[in-house]
Amino acid sequence: MSVKFYNTLSRKKENFSPIHKKEVRMYTCGPTVYNYTHIGNLRAYVFADVLQKTLEYSGYEVKRVMNITDIGHLSSDADSGDDKMTKGLLREGKELNLKNMRGLAEFYTEKFKEDLNKLNIKIPSHIYFASDHIKEDTELIGKLEENKYTYKTNDGIYFDTSKMPDYGVLWGGKRERNEDHARIAENKEKKNPEDFALWKFNEKIGFESPWGKGFPGWHIECSAMSLKFLGEQFDIHTGGIDLIPTHHTNEIAQSECATGKKPFVRFWMHNEFVDTGSEKMSKSAGNFLKLDSLSEKNISPTTYRFWLLMASYRTKVNFVWEALEGAETALKRLFNLYLELGDEIGQIHHESQHKFKGFITDDLDTPRALTVLWDVLKNESISPADKKATVLDFDKVLGLGFADLKEAKEISIPEEVSKLIKAREEARKNKDFQKSDELRKEINYLGYEIKDTGDGQKVSRI
């Protein structure tokens, strides 16, 4: 079965095959760790996780690299404004030095990894701090200098975009200036508005380099790390759509002008945004929804993952609490259907698997893949044991955690509900079926469902 992905570079869906026969090499832009990741950011990692799992499901091995931006990212993606890590230190009342910067980064990286775990996201095998790759950054800048793509201004070393005829290929042919580019024209020494910093001078704090003390530009870390771990050309690069006009455009410029090899990346894949409307969602504004904020409202991390999978990664989604509550109910229903299947695991239902594979390898069509999951669970001609095997197979990609549901069978029941259950048991013993029905309604009203089985009453959440 062919695997097709939408490629931002060509603006169309293309058949995918890796450069190295069985191994797919993939790079994901990681978070800037000056604050908690918000649920919008997490969509970028759920998407990349489903992508990795789809490739593995299709028989490929995946070598995956992710950077952690712990230095060099300014408020504007295009070299202006305050340094984000510095802002983070100021916010937390910490002295500005490299040690504290690293401490801040480690704290928020741990929190980020905890969120990945909660969302059943496989943490990439290669995940590194940008600040551990200064040598690779300076070597790459040196190469660009040698190839005559750089110039010096008062505040740093810049890349001269006019020297690269096809600068901006990711923009889809239009050399349109984004907001950031317009704003950065404020640096009068820049030769072209799109030129960007490879190294920024900073006398007070920073790393040593052949050009003076300072920090690497934000974009260079991803070029340097991907070149180091994945080679001069590799298969897939992912990130959110906001990275297209500046960060990814500049990664292409740096990498291709240093190595002379095009294309640096075969497939550029981007997830659309989670739009929160009234709920602010900006790390820099400091007011945003974290994964834990969802749990406080009884929306589990798995529900968030499930809700994201209900839309294509290329569709903008609007975060509304009611929609998440609806997803929570639907997911519980799926889990309950699964838990009723018994313990035996049979054979994968091949016809359903074929359909599922067809959808998921068609540019990760998770909404349609989920319809196959529902169909399997509701199909009366498939035995419970075969249903179970098929669901577990799909879950290798979906990552909803069906295999771990056993423990969840023991659900915690509030005392109020327990009392009603006991009273109902009594009523049934006394053959008072009217009372028993009334009690069932009360139990339902509190969000629990009751089933009468040979082993007595079985309780589950609605």
Ligand code: AMP
């Ligand atoms: P950052 O930590 O800002 O560097 O962003 C980490 C990742 O989250 C990047 O891939 C961004 O493109 C992505 N991202 C940021 N905001 C959103 C959002 N609201 N929805 C989806 N992805 C986002």
Ligand code: ZN
């Ligand atoms: Zn990046």
